Amino acid sequence: MSQLPRSPYRPRGFTLVELLVVIAIIGVLVGLLLPAVQAAREAARRMSCSNNFKQIGLGIHNYHSAYNKMPKHGTGPQAVRAIGSNWPQERDFQHERLSAQVGLLPFVEQQALWEQISNPLIVTSGGTTETYPAWGAVPWGVVAQTNNYSTDWTPCFTDVNTFRCPSDPGFGLPLGGRSNYGVCYGDAIDYMSFGPYTNWARNVRADAEYNASARGCFGIYTQTAFRDVLDGLSNTICMGENNTDLGDEHITTSPRHGGNVENNPTNCSGQIEVSRPTFWRTSPHNNNFVETKRGSCWAGVTMGWTMCNTILPPNREVCSTGQNTAGGGTWTVSSRHQGGAHVLMADGAVRFITDSIEAGDSKVGPVSFGQSGVRAPGSASPYGLWGSLGTRASKEVIDEEF
Template identity: 90%
Template sequence: MTKTNRTTAGFTLVELLVVIAIIGVLVGLLLPAVQAAREAARRMSCSNNFKQIGLGIHNYHSTYNKLPKHGTGPIAVRAIGTNWPQERDFRHERLSAHVGLLPFVEQQALWEQVSNPLIVTQGGTTETYPAWGAIPWNVIAQTNNYTTDWTPCFTDVVTFRCPSDPGYGLPLGGRSNYAVCYGDAMDYMSFGPYTNWARGARADAEYNAAARGCFGLYTQTSFRDILDGLSNTICMGENNTDLGDEHITTSPRNGGNVGNNPLQCAGQIEVSRPTFWRTSPHANNFVETRRGACWAGVTMGWTMCNTILPPNREVCSAGQNTAREGTWTVSSRHQGGAHVLMADGAVKFITDSIEAGNSSAGPVKFGQSGARAPGSQSPYGLWGALGSRASKEVIDKDF
């Protein structure tokens, strides 16, 4: 008998290395696609949350014939226990429009906590809060100093959060990614129709000249006030929450004269890393007052925005922290832009490159003349026109 030579088939070392290399290339191509798909899903969820808020606003308006009041709650509140100082300047209407929206975004249980007395026990200490609770500013500021906190301030409301934003937990409270729109101006953004927080005197003419958006402060508007059309007017805008990384959209810098030049803080940006600051924050720029810190609070950086600088530009305050007027534009963790909620309930994605006029021009303001005189069209192009509710600008471009 003759023997037949049989050859066993197999891979050579070179072939094996080639296969491994091909698999590596495929995995390298697949991972970004997976990440992009996940972000697309998060972005859609973010948009859906905004739509739910828009529906809540319309249901609120159907009930009360007004938009929810930004700057609401008791005008005078007694000190609560021994932990809360008698700061009279802050003892008035420091709750945001988000609080009034709670029953209309399926948060009835949380609304019951806010609108009724609440007993909180932590670490063996019990505190009894009256209806509407403590001032959110003090709750967030003092969270590391005291053992008891007003629970609603630290409750994350899913509807008020964008899944693309990774910010979570302390030192901030119940974060918010959606802010009411003050319009295309900033004057009296922190005082409303008064000269100061203590309401030393009224300043209605000055306030009315600047409060050109869907929402004001301590005042209420309705759909009938939006003469430019609900589909042409921004009602709310998206914003990032602070991660502690000195990002230009979340950690404000002191702009001093920003009321006359919105680009006042631009020189403090790191040129090689244009989404981060080169300078350190002011000593009074407390962590707890940064962007999106608490949905229940009325503070500028927490729950307000305006349409002066385009999306994802720097936040710049006239004061030393987020308690003052400034350029509080919309921002997001999405690529290339941010969501806005139009007054008709539609959610739009506004790109960073939207036509925004002359960013160095001062906003419309009481006592100014020419292009800045009260009632003038927005100096900030299409972007500014979308923020104003009754300036009669013609929207003739896609956005």
């Protein structure tokens, strides 16, 4: 009996084993690809952050070309009436509490916002019309929504893209008008939160103490010029990057009180959670006061909002001398980028400083009035390369790459 010839047709398809192998290969490829995509996105965000800083640097140079000075940190009209001896009574007199970034607005393509701030502003909200004077309300009275200040003075709440890092996810209340960049006031703590004033009046003692510590490119309530940067514009940090607070008690955004931090900048390190070294294990002294949160308002002069120093290396803890954690302290630079943070040099260059930069002895107090040895006024920074980059005229020799 003869057999029928075999059909040339063969069924096509995958076996179960072949299908599982293909799925596994695809899974491996996706697993390899996703980190690369994330890294590419972060690289793009980091470049955008650097470009923002370059824009700010160009604005500072254009400002200096116009006025032969850098913008004043702590600007605005002076108070004529005050509560007690310190604080202005009315929003009409916000007493030099505006940051250098306000003065930079026309030089970073924000002329419209500058016009709002520098002129009287009429705001209607909820059927109520209110007229604000030029320069507006006290920034932290608006942002913190405390006292009797209306929260309708919109300039403080305006987000300026040039002042924001794309890698920082912080957005909206309770902070208003967030800022990721702050002026650098050097390697000091003493007198850096209120400048050469005692009860809003200058005197010889305050001037002496302030001048002994004010070694940075910027000061508070005072103006510097490029001619004051004797160490060289390319060797001096002008501004630094900082994170904005996310409400998660991160060590770079929610300061703790360090007691004797002006003599030992690491005094807050014992409050860090050992198992999660980028978060605190303790509660803040004043959790409801927004003034204590980092990056709260680009228009305000407050320490944590728009200022930084070069004592602790990048991305270390922020530690304050004030009981309400809003005073002087170690307000170092920080970022959501991996491994470091950007700084703007006085010549307009943007550099990325790694967390591992040589930073001397962090347990030594900074240079200040009445001190001796390595802390005597005029001494080289005790904080190594990092500290020397923050001083403008201490004659340190920068002979290392950074």
